[in-house]
Amino acid sequence: MPQPIVALVGATASGKTGLSLDLAERLGGEVVNTDAMQVYRGMDVGTAKLPEAERRGIAHHLLDVLDVTEPATVALFQEWARDAVVDIRGRGATPVLVGGSALYTRAVVDRFDFPGTDESLRRELEVELERVGGPALHARLAGVDPEAAARIEPDNGRRVVRALEVIALTGRPFSASLPRLEYADPLTVQVGVDIDRPTLDERIARRVEEMFATGFVEEVEALLARGLAEGRTAPRAIGYREVMGYLAGDRTLAEAIEQTTTATRRFARRQDSWFRKDPRIVWVAHDDPDRVAQAVAAVTAVSA
Template sequence: MPRPIVALVGATASGKTGLSLDLAERLGGEVVNTDAMQVYRGMDIGTAKLPEGERRGIPHHLLDLYEVTEPATVALFQGWARESIDDIRGRDATPVLVGGSALYTRAIVDRFEFPGTDDSLRRELEAELETVGTHALHRRLAGVDPEAAAQILPDNGRRVVRALEVVALTGRPFSASLPRLEYAVPHTVQVGVDIDRPTLDARIARRVEEMFAGGFVEEVEALLARGLAEGRTAHRAIGYREVTGFLAGDRSLAEAIEQTTVATRRFARRQDSWFRKDPRILWVAHDDPDRVEKAIGAVDRVS
């Protein structure tokens, strides 16, 4: 029987990384990154990318693939990840997916076919986005696809544009193209790391403080010199845009730290809300001493 696919999900700073290493060691596995921003070279501190020396000798995939000027999409990521998974399983090892990008995880593990794209239409919508703003385009989306609008935040201009592009190209709601709760590979298990909000908020605040103390501003400076501000995807990452504003003189360092903390907490709440809608996930408490054994039990049941 082929090796199962294990996907670790949950909010940022909940403890997924440590659990992924524990599971990879126990299962004879290799880690596959599912964080949308860790594919970028040089985006290390701000994405909490695990340093190579702390990976316990476990192979890690889909890290440091792109320059910050290059765009990355869910469709591209899906292809990369599925190729990595097939390669890992072909060597009789277990793929352990880990990352906080909910849509990316769903795109990998579930049946999810991407509608085509139209560069001219995309440019037209992006130009309109710059002119009228995200909230105006979100209201338009709500008029043609209320279900998609309910799932996309009004300030997420990139996804609003994509949803309107799909509606225009296909004549169907964008929501019809979202992933179904149906695994692409039967032997798949998702394990969620459950953590209470006060503990998570404290962890996020501590992580952000450590980022800034550990050279985050210098990292952003170096990336700006490599074209970060021109990158269509990378420059939107939480923390990087706040530090860019600080370096431009638009806010103080204290404000950049506070805004990064607030934005990360807000993102963590959205992550948790998204994952909680999936009834297939086995949740284990972040501080449960038996969390590894419980996760292994879930894997055994699908093997």
């Protein structure tokens, strides 16, 4: 029998990384990144990417696989991640997925088939996005698919365009193509890291301060020289867009720090809201000394 697939989920700064290492050690596992921005080379400080020296000798997959000028898509990531899972299980190890990108995690563990694309239609919608702006295009989406619009932020023009493209191509709501709460492989368990909001807010503030104190601005400068601003996906990362604004003279450094903290806290709330809607997740408290044992017990119960 193959090893179970373990997905560790939760808000950013909740403690997923440390727990993923503990679980991988206990289960004889390897880590598969499911953070949408950690796939980019050079996006290290701003994504809290774990340095290789701190990975305890545990193999990590899907880190540093794209340049910042290359677009990342959920469909492509799904293919990569599922291939990694097959490879890891083929060697008798346990894949431990970890990351805060809920859609990326769901694309790997759930039944989720992607509709095709039409480059001509996509370009038309992108031109319209440039002409009328994200909120106006989002309002159009709300008129034809309110459920999809409720799930997509008005300023996420790329996802709004994709939703409208799928609706035009399939004649069905975009929401109908989103993942169902049905595991692609029944030997799957999701473990969530539960953390109270005041503690999480404090952790986020500390993390952002540490990022800026340990070379975040310099990292963004180096990435701009490698084409960050021309990228389709990477420039949208929280913190990077704020630092780019600072470097362009649009805000002060203090404002960039404050705005990064606020945006990260807002994102963490969206993450928590998304994951809380999934009744299959087994939650463990971030500060429970028995959290590793509880997580291992949940995995054991699935594979029993």
